[in-house]
Amino acid sequence: SYVLTQPPSVSVAPGKTARITCGGNNIGSKSVHWYQQKPGQAPVVVIYYNSDRPLGIPERFSGSNSGNTATLTISRVEAGDEADYYCQVWDSSSDHVVFGGGTKLTVL
Amino acid sequence: QVQLVQSGAEVKKPGASVKVSCKASGYTFTDYGLSWVRQAPGQGLEWMVWINPYNGYTNYEQKFPGRVALTTDTSTSTAYMELRSLRSDDTAVYYCARTVLDSSGWYQGPPFDYWGQGTLVTVSS
Numbered sequence: 082s083y084v085l086t087q088p089p090s091v092s093v094a095p096g097k098t099a100r101i102t103c104g105g106n107n108i109g110s111k112s113v114h115w116y117q118q119k120p121g122q123a124p125v126v127v128i129y130y131n132s133d134r135p136l137g138i139p140e141r142f143s144g145s146n147s148g149n150t151a152t153l154t155i156s157r158v159e160a161g162d163e164a165d166y167y168c169q170v171w172d173s174s175s176d177h178v179v180f181g182g183g184t185k186l187t188v189l
Numbered sequence: 190q191v192q193l194v195q196s197g198a199e200v201k202k203p204g205a206s207v208k209v210s211c212k213a214s215g216y217t218f219t220d221y222g223l224s225w226v227r228q229a230p231g232q233g234l235e236w237m238v239w240i241n242p243y244n245g246y247t248n249y250e251q252k253f254p255g256r257v258a259l260t261t262d263t264s265t266s267t268a269y270m271e272l273r274s275l276r277s278d279d280t281a282v283y284y285c286a287r288t289v290l291d292s293s294g295w296y297q298g299p300p301f302d303y304w305g306q307g308t309l310v311t312v313s314s
Binding site: 082111112114116118123124125126129130135165167169170171173176177178179180181182183 | 226234235239248297302304305306
């Protein structure tokens with residue numbers, strides 16, 4: 082089955098840029114969605130189809146996807162961005178949805 | 190506005206079954222698919238299954254067929270997920286989430302754009 086690998090944690094100072102990676106075999110050929118989950122809340126999509134941003138999500142959130150790595154980039158990080166972030170793809174070979182293990186973003 | 194409202198928390202004994210509901214509003218229930226995603230305490234998201242409420246098509250993650258049953262009631266725009274033969278490692282928050290299906294009624298990768306609030310299912314003797 083298809084596996085997505087995320088770093089368990091990323092730390093960044095306020096105002097700096099956070100980059101959260103999602104690794105998978107030839108993930109660049111797939112569409113990647115990113116979700117933000119704050120404690121006690123349901124996930125919210127922050128980036129879809131690799132780099133599109135839903136209405137209401139700040140422009141500080143951006144995404145890219147190439148080769149074996151997709152990346153969620155959060156610019157000018159704020160305290161309110163502290164959350165768990167998950168990448169997600171649909172694996173056409175298994176016809177299954179796959180989530181990455183999640184990355185805890187800590188704002189120092 | 191689109192809303193998915195789930196039923197309340199449940200406590201069950203090992204071997205029992207649990208049925209979680211997900212009531213949709215703010216959109217045409219049969220125009221979108223619904224997935225169920227669970228999250229064990231302190232763990233990540235795990236996709237379980239999706240259903241097409243229009244025709245009942247389902248697609249299960251390999252570990253769940255036989256233990257998970259999905260049904261829908263289009264008259265009340267409600268989806269139900271029943272999990273049988275509960276084990277302690279089924280303790281988790283269970284979410285329903287909406288997604289777009291393709292023209293043939295199958296899921297092929299869109300994001301989950303709206304989520305329910307989650308239902309905590311605790312399995313304990």
